[in-house]
Amino acid sequence: MNKIPFKLSLLSLLMAFLSISIACQKADGDSTTPIDTTGNNVNPSSSEMLTLYKKIYGATDVYLEGNFVVVKTKDFPDHKSPYFKGTAWESTKYEAYTGSNPQFAINPNRISEKNLTFRFPVNPQEASSKSATPLGSIGISLNGVVFFNQYAGPNQPLTNEINSFDQHNGHPAPGNEYHYHVEPMYLTGKVGKEALLGFLLDGFPVYGPQENGKTVSNADLDSYHGHKHATTEFPKGIYHYHFTNEAPYLNGSGFFGTPGTVSR
Numbered sequence: 521m522n523k524i525p526f527k528l529s530l531l532s533l534l535m536a537f538l539s540i541s542i543a544c545q546k547a548d549g550d551s552t553t554p555i556d557t558t559g560n561n562v563n564p565s566s567s568e569m570l571t572l573y574k575k576i577y578g579a580t581d582v583y584l585e586g587n588f589v590v591v592k593t594k595d596f597p598d599h600k601s602p603y604f605k606g607t608a609w610e611s612t613k614y615e616a617y618t619g620s621n622p623q624f625a626i627n628p629n630r631i632s633e634k635n636l637t638f639r640f641p642v643n644p645q646e647a648s649s650k651s652a653t654p655l656g657s658i659g660i661s662l663n664g665v666v667f668f669n670q671y672a673g674p675n676q677p678l679t680n681e682i683n684s685f686d687q688h689n690g691h692p693a694p695g696n697e698y699h700y701h702v703e704p705m706y707l708t709g710k711v712g713k714e715a716l717l718g719f720l721l722d723g724f725p726v727y728g729p730q731e732n733g734k735t736v737s738n739a740d741l742d743s744y745h746g747h748k749h750a751t752t753e754f755p756k757g758i759y760h761y762h763f764t765n766e767a768p769y770l771n772g773s774g775f776f777g778t779p780g781t782v783s784r
């Protein structure tokens with residue numbers, strides 16, 4: 521009579537052991553493609569990277585050149601904006617402000633077509649010495665519009681600039697370069713809050729403000745505003761940035777990797 525409970529407890533021990541080992545396997549990711557523990561990213565091949573960069577549907581050209589992916593863009597949004605007022609595209613692209621900021625005030629700049637050429641490292645790696653992001657373009661979103669960092673000028677917060685963000689969270693700079701400092705609302709409305717949204721100049725990808733159904737906070741990220749784990753596009757794991765709803769929004773204290781270049 522005593523043997524049955526003994527067998528049952530052996531069985532439950534075995535079950536517990538099995539579920540622990542399954543959980544460990546899951547935590548370690550796919551055992552055939554381990555995440556490199558030396559700190560380097562086990563990145564996709566150049567041609568796989570090129571395929572991912574071709575998700576930038578707003579680009580006018582995307583191709584490989586040596587160790588770089590070259591992306592050309594006109595930086596022209598695929599959505600409407602108050603900043604088309606008085607431009608050649610006013611009749612089709614102008615839309616009055618429809619956002620929720622009662623202090624919205626249009627700035628004197630307008631949207632125009634640009635010719636920007638980005639060169640992203642095709643095999644992004646952590647830089648041994650990190651560099652600050654510059655003012656101006658620091659990356660590109662899937663719709664071809666560029667990303668700017670968290671500053672309005674040298675170390676000047678965005679406090680006043682925010683009031684000139686249109687309903688899609690973009691605005692043009694002097695020189696009419698349209699850009700996003702914060703979550704690109706039109707894009708996340710289109711592809712989702714958890715999706716790949718673009719790349720920063722160091723070649724590391726940018727994801728939306730949510731992950732696994734939860735809002736990402738600054739506390740989930742390091743000082744460069746990213747972290748490393750597997751994503752849909754990078755199942756072996758990769759360092760990536762996230763937009764968050766609070767400053768610094770996209771990038772913290774600089775590029776995690778070695779930045780490529782952007783030319784006008």
Ligand SMILES: [Zn+2]
Pocket residue numbers: 668672681691692693699701
């Ligand atoms: Zn700005």
Ligand SMILES: [Zn+2]
Pocket residue numbers: 727731747749760762
């Ligand atoms: Zn993440």
